[in-house]
Amino acid sequence: MRRISIFGATGSVGGSGIDLIRRAGGADAYEVVALTGGRNIRRLAQVARELRAGIAVTAHPDLLGDLREALRGSDTEAAAGPAALAEAASRPADWVLSAIVGAAGLRPGLQALAQGGVLALANKESLVCAGPLIHAAAARGGARILPVDSEHSAIFQALAGEDLDSVKDVTITASGGAFRDWPVERLAAATVAEASTHPNWAMGQRITIDSASMFNKAMEVIEAKEFFGLRPDQIRVLVHPESIVHAMVSHVDGGSIAHLGAPDMRHAIGYALNWPDRAPLPVPALDLARVGSLTFREPDERRWPALRLAREVMAAGGMAGAVFNAAKEQALDDFIAGRIRFTQMAPRVEAVLAAMAGRAGFGAPPADLDSVLDWDRAARQEAAA
Numbered sequence: 358m359r360r361i362s363i364f365g366a367t368g369s370v371g372g373s374g375i376d377l378i379r380r381a382g383g384a385d386a387y388e389v390v391a392l393t394g395g396r397n398i399r400r401l402a403q404v405a406r407e408l409r410a411g412i413a414v415t416a417h418p419d420l421l422g423d424l425r426e427a428l429r430g431s432d433t434e435a436a437a438g439p440a441a442l443a444e445a446a447s448r449p450a451d452w453v454l455s456a457i458v459g460a461a462g463l464r465p466g467l468q469a470l471a472q473g474g475v476l477a478l479a480n481k482e483s484l485v486c487a488g489p490l491i492h493a494a495a496a497r498g499g500a501r502i503l504p505v506d507s508e509h510s511a512i513f514q515a516l517a518g519e520d521l522d523s524v525k526d527v528t529i530t531a532s533g534g535a536f537r538d539w540p541v542e543r544l545a546a547a548t549v550a551e552a553s554t555h556p557n558w559a560m561g562q563r564i565t566i567d568s569a570s571m572f573n574k575a576m577e578v579i580e581a582k583e584f585f586g587l588r589p590d591q592i593r594v595l596v597h598p599e600s601i602v603h604a605m606v607s608h609v610d611g612g613s614i615a616h617l618g619a620p621d622m623r624h625a626i627g628y629a630l631n632w633p634d635r636a637p638l639p640v641p642a643l644d645l646a647r648v649g650s651l652t653f654r655e656p657d658e659r660r661w662p663a664l665r666l667a668r669e670v671m672a673a674g675g676m677a678g679a680v681f682n683a684a685k686e687q688a689l690d691d692f693i694a695g696r697i698r699f700t701q702m703a704p705r706v707e708a709v710l711a712a713m714a715g716r717a718g719f720g721a722p723p724a725d726l727d728s729v730l731d732w733d734r735a736a737r738q739e740a741a742a
């Protein structure tokens with residue numbers, strides 16, 4: 358029986374993954390090695406019971422008692438804390454969905470790669486913070502990384518059978534998020550509730566706000582560079598309000614191959630689950646006659662300064678990705694908590710990058726996980742200060 362684990366099982370991507378596992382036969386079709394979550398203990402225990410998971414882990418040690426209580430009478434072991442997450446990731450599995458939000462997903466992802474098998478990667482932060490470490494861990498462990506972020510799954514699918522040397526450039530699309538059509542002057546007054554609604558995708562709150570600020574797309578540009586080994590000048594972003602075309606690969610001979618689909622993450626997750634085969638998925642069929650028209654436009658970097666920052670991060674290399682992500686996570690925490698305005702997030706991240714660029718080792722590639730986490734901590738402190 359195929360062994361699977363889901364990190365971030367209580368979240369939006371994790372929930373879509375569980376939906377696919379359930380539809381494919383659940384515990385009768387898969388051996389569920391580990392499921393993890395954060396604060397949503399009720400949900401974690403419920404899916405662990407349903408899928409007869411070997412272990413359920415919450416990231417929060419103070420919730421271990423609640424988890425044990427919620428799992429009482431089941432065969433699922435309960436554990437808590439970052440070390441327990443890493444231990445669960447070290448349990449051999451054939452397919453691991455990395456769907457924790459934030460840099461917290463980095464250690465479990467690296468641990469899973471050391472066991473071999475497939476890492477289905479939704480946690481874009483892993484590649485932004487530590488792309489070279491992720492690839493090195495996969496090579497050492499004999500693991501395969503498959504993209505789950507919709508644009509990167511789209512690129513991966515469009516590249517199938519193609520030679521990377523024939524690629525001229527790659528375009529990833531951006532919906533434009535909640536404030537796509539707002540006057541720029543109004544953005545300073547944008548509320549957390551307004552930023553937490555997405556025009557097309559149902560996702561967790563953090564990535565939804567990152568879509569509105571385009572930090573999500575900025576992260577995805579860096580993710581594309583790290584995943585596919587593209588040069589920064591080969592990666593373009595186009596605003597595409599319909600979210601039907603997810604990415605397009607353009608070749609040196611003038612041909613372009615685009616990937617289209619309804620905005621439903623179960624396609625990208627299911628593709629990674631069934632790869633290298635394809636199987637029917639519970640995803641709405643694409644009816645272009647009903648969609649009518651597909652529109653595209655250049656992104657305005659005055660509205661979305663995060664895109665310019667992504668270019669600067671790629672040019673700087675080294676620890677810039679880890680600093681960028683950590684500063685962005687801290688700025689997002691501060692926006693959600695009402696400490697800063699929506700429009701203060703990008704200047705805050707830019708200031709942290711500028712402040713930390715002069716520190717020794719900033720331009721050097723990440724040596725190991727601990728050094729990445731040191732830079733992550735320092736950048737959060739700088740951002741909070």
Ligand SMILES: NC(=O)C1=CN([C@@H]2O[C@H](COP(=O)(O)OP(=O)(O)OC[C@H]3O[C@@H](n4cnc5c(N)ncnc54)[C@H](OP(=O)(O)O)[C@@H]3O)[C@@H](O)[C@H]2O)C=CC1
Nearest residue numbers: 365367368369370395396397416457458461479480560561
């Ligand atoms: N949602 C989407 O459609 C897409 C998401 N992604 C990426 O996938 C990842 C997950 O996103 P999404 O599902 O929206 O996020 P959610 O917020 O919906 O879920 C995040 C998951 O991570 C858990 N979690 C939160 N903090 C920690 C922590 N410190 N340590 C361990 N686990 C933690 C949460 O637990 P709990 O809820 O129990 O607290 C939850 O299980 C992100 O990297 C995102 O960028 C990429 C493409 C699309």
Ligand SMILES: CC(=O)[C@@H](O)[C@H](O)COP(=O)(O)O
Nearest residue numbers: 506507531532533534568573
């Ligand atoms: C589903 C997915 O992959 C998200 O990252 C999505 O792309 C977010 O939409 P935006 O295009 O608004 O960032």
Ligand SMILES: [Mn+2]
Nearest residue numbers: 506507508577
């Ligand atoms: Mn995406």
